Amino acid sequence: MNRTRRRKALSGFVVFLCAGSVVLALIPLFFIFGYVISKGFSSLNWDFFTKMPKPVGETGGGMANAMVGTAYLIAIAGGFAVPVGVIAGVYLSEYGKKSFGSLVRFTADVLNGVPSIVIGIFAYGLAVLPVKHFSALAGGLALGFMMVPIITRTTEELLNLVPGSLREGALALGATRARAAFSVMVPAALPGIMTGILVALARIAGETAPLLFTAFNNRYLTTSLLQPISSLPVQIYTYAISPYDDWHRQAWAGALVLVGFVFTFSVLARVVTRRLERMHRT
Amino acid sequence: MKTPSSRRRNTDDRAFRLGTGFFALLVVLLVAGIFIELYRTSHLSLAKFGFRFWTGRTWDPVSGEFGALPFIWGTLYSSMLAMLISTPIALGIAIFLSELSPRRFRAPLAFLTELLAAVPSIVYGLWGVFVLVPIVRKLQVVTPDWLKKVPLFSGPPLGVGMLSAALILAVMVIPFTSSVAREVLKAVPATQREAAYALGATRWEAIQAALRFGRTGIIGAVILGFGRAVGETMAVTMVIGNNPQISASLYAPQYSMSAVIANEFTEAADNLYLSALIEIGLVLFVITVIVNAISRLLIWSVTREVKAKAPKPATTMALAAPTGGGE
Numbered sequence: 347m348n349r350t351r352r353r354k355a356l357s358g359f360v361v362f363l364c365a366g367s368v369v370l371a372l373i374p375l376f377f378i379f380g381y382v383i384s385k386g387f388s389s390l391n392w393d394f395f396t397k398m399p400k401p402v403g404e405t406g407g408g409m410a411n412a413m414v415g416t417a418y419l420i421a422i423a424g425g426f427a428v429p430v431g432v433i434a435g436v437y438l439s440e441y442g443k444k445s446f447g448s449l450v451r452f453t454a455d456v457l458n459g460v461p462s463i464v465i466g467i468f469a470y471g472l473a474v475l476p477v478k479h480f481s482a483l484a485g486g487l488a489l490g491f492m493m494v495p496i497i498t499r500t501t502e503e504l505l506n507l508v509p510g511s512l513r514e515g516a517l518a519l520g521a522t523r524a525r526a527a528f529s530v531m532v533p534a535a536l537p538g539i540m541t542g543i544l545v546a547l548a549r550i551a552g553e554t555a556p557l558l559f560t561a562f563n564n565r566y567l568t569t570s571l572l573q574p575i576s577s578l579p580v581q582i583y584t585y586a587i588s589p590y591d592d593w594h595r596q597a598w599a600g601a602l603v604l605v606g607f608v609f610t611f612s613v614l615a616r617v618v619t620r621r622l623e624r625m626h627r628t
Numbered sequence: 629m630k631t632p633s634s635r636r637r638n639t640d641d642r643a644f645r646l647g648t649g650f651f652a653l654l655v656v657l658l659v660a661g662i663f664i665e666l667y668r669t670s671h672l673s674l675a676k677f678g679f680r681f682w683t684g685r686t687w688d689p690v691s692g693e694f695g696a697l698p699f700i701w702g703t704l705y706s707s708m709l710a711m712l713i714s715t716p717i718a719l720g721i722a723i724f725l726s727e728l729s730p731r732r733f734r735a736p737l738a739f740l741t742e743l744l745a746a747v748p749s750i751v752y753g754l755w756g757v758f759v760l761v762p763i764v765r766k767l768q769v770v771t772p773d774w775l776k777k778v779p780l781f782s783g784p785p786l787g788v789g790m791l792s793a794a795l796i797l798a799v800m801v802i803p804f805t806s807s808v809a810r811e812v813l814k815a816v817p818a819t820q821r822e823a824a825y826a827l828g829a830t831r832w833e834a835i836q837a838a839l840r841f842g843r844t845g846i847i848g849a850v851i852l853g854f855g856r857a858v859g860e861t862m863a864v865t866m867v868i869g870n871n872p873q874i875s876a877s878l879y880a881p882q883y884s885m886s887a888v889i890a891n892e893f894t895e896a897a898d899n900l901y902l903s904a905l906i907e908i909g910l911v912l913f914v915i916t917v918i919v920n921a922i923s924r925l926l927i928w929s930v931t932r933e934v935k936a937k938a939p940k941p942a943t944t945m946a947l948a949a950p951t952g953g954g955e
Contacts, residue, residue: 357830365728558893
């Protein structure tokens with residue numbers, strides 16, 4: 347009996363440890379969110395959204411250029427990554443059972459684990475080195491390369507949630523595979539595909555490392571493809587490592603805006619995914 | 629029956645297959661392209677230094693002498709420390725969420741822990757610089773003198789350094805390891821646990837049975853976390869201290885492979901310097917590809933095997949039980 351008691355005690359202790367590790371992981375989460383929210387809100391003002399950065403050492407000004415820059419970079423990235431990712435995802439869900447499908451799935455997962463800074467070097471080699479200057483195009487390419495595997499995998503996953511009988515119905519009515527995919531399957535999974543895009547956006551909106559030497563930074567507002575462009579993350583980085591208090595303040599404000607974006611995207615994505623799962627549950 | 633219309637359908641289907649397949653192929657070409665491009669642009673350094681690049685300790689751009697050992701050391705040391713801290717916590721979370729938690733808390737808790745992965749690296753870095761580093765500095769100041777004699781804790785109290793980097797990496801890696809480990813545990817058939825319970829096992833003993841069944845996948849989850857830690861850039865750059873030295877001390881400011889690329893890439897004035905930095909990137913790429921490939925294969929070996937081999941009723945049970953499917 348003594349032995350049984352000991353086993354039960356050990357079991358209870360392990361359960362306690364496991365619950366404890368959840369708490370332990372949530373501490374830094376609340377700590378970080380708490381700091382970003384409290385420091386960010388007290389630093390955030392209207393100027394932050396509407397004004398351009400002031401010269402070094404002067405207080406005031408904002409990050410209007412960086413926010414426009416980030417939106418612009420995301421547009422460039424999404425412009426090619428969304429079609430490529432979605433179509434590759436359609437292929438995987440339609441024909442992905444063979445070995446080539448496994449290979450694509452595998453490389454997408456591996457690509458997802460490649461450090462963003464390495465993707466940055468790749469984009470540098472493609473778009474900066476040949477023309478010898480930093481550009482929004484190079485930054486957008488880097489971010490887009492990171493989006494592709496995420497969109498591919500989520501698109502496939504969410505298309506697979508759509509019941510196969512829909513496709514079979516379409517084929518039985520005489521539709522081609524392409525018609526069945528794009529007129530029946532994709533529309534049925536559309537909210538899910540949007541979710542995949544949101545997840546990818548959330549992932550890249552805060553990326554700093556690949557932009558440092560592709561999009562670089564710019565004190566002015568530009569929308570030229572071939573000029574260096576500022577972005578929220580890079581601006582936060584520049585301000586964070588500067589010695590000026592007012593820039594630190596703005597870095598926190600920037601972090602709040604960034605976290606706000608990412609959080610909204612993540613929550614939206616989760617809500618849609620859960621609804622889809624409930625809808626197509628058999 | 630080869631009517632004209634059915635023939636057209638066949639060509640249409642083939643066009644669709646090849647057309648979409650081309651985009652899928654792009655994903656594979658992208659990985660190959662990264663390797664080729666990095667190899668091409670680092671040839672100067674590859675040719676000049678050869679293997680010496682990876683054993684040399686001097687990093688002197690002015691005299692054109694490049695040795696990357698301190699960066700490799702910093703990357704491996706910080707990642708290992710981060711794994712030591714994060715692995716038990718991440719596995720604890722995975723076990724709690726898949727085996728122990730009341731169903732009601734499962735989804736919200738999973739969402740919260742995975743939110744750790746959504747916080748951008750730069751925000752971790754900002755928090756690290758202004759919150760974590762001062763705390764670590766205080767910790768270093770109050771370190772008793774006898775402890776400072778141990779090489780692990782020697783050095784001035786700077787705050788920035790290996791300890792700060794390892795702590796922040798640990799927090800960042802937790803969600804990756806825990807969510808994959810959870811997925812693996814989900815794929816373990818419920819019969820494994822039920823059999824253990826039937827034999828009179830306690831909760832922990834039943835969990836052990838599940839862990840043993842999914843151990844390859846669990847190892848894969850840990851390796852995946854390691855891959856993340858190795859490639860992490862911004863947060864590490866901001867707190868590791870950026871000093872290329874090889875030291876066992878947790879308090880010493882050091883450097884990492886990704887950090888040196890982030891810091892010096894735009895400053896690299898001559899081609900040799902640039903190609904030396906790109907060579908570091910190439911090795912980072914090769915390491916993370918290998919690490920991720922191994923971890924994926926291990927994870928798939930568990931999640932796939934179960935789906936493919938288990939008899940139908942068992943599969944549905946295994947998938948239904950831990951997901952908490954039915955409301």
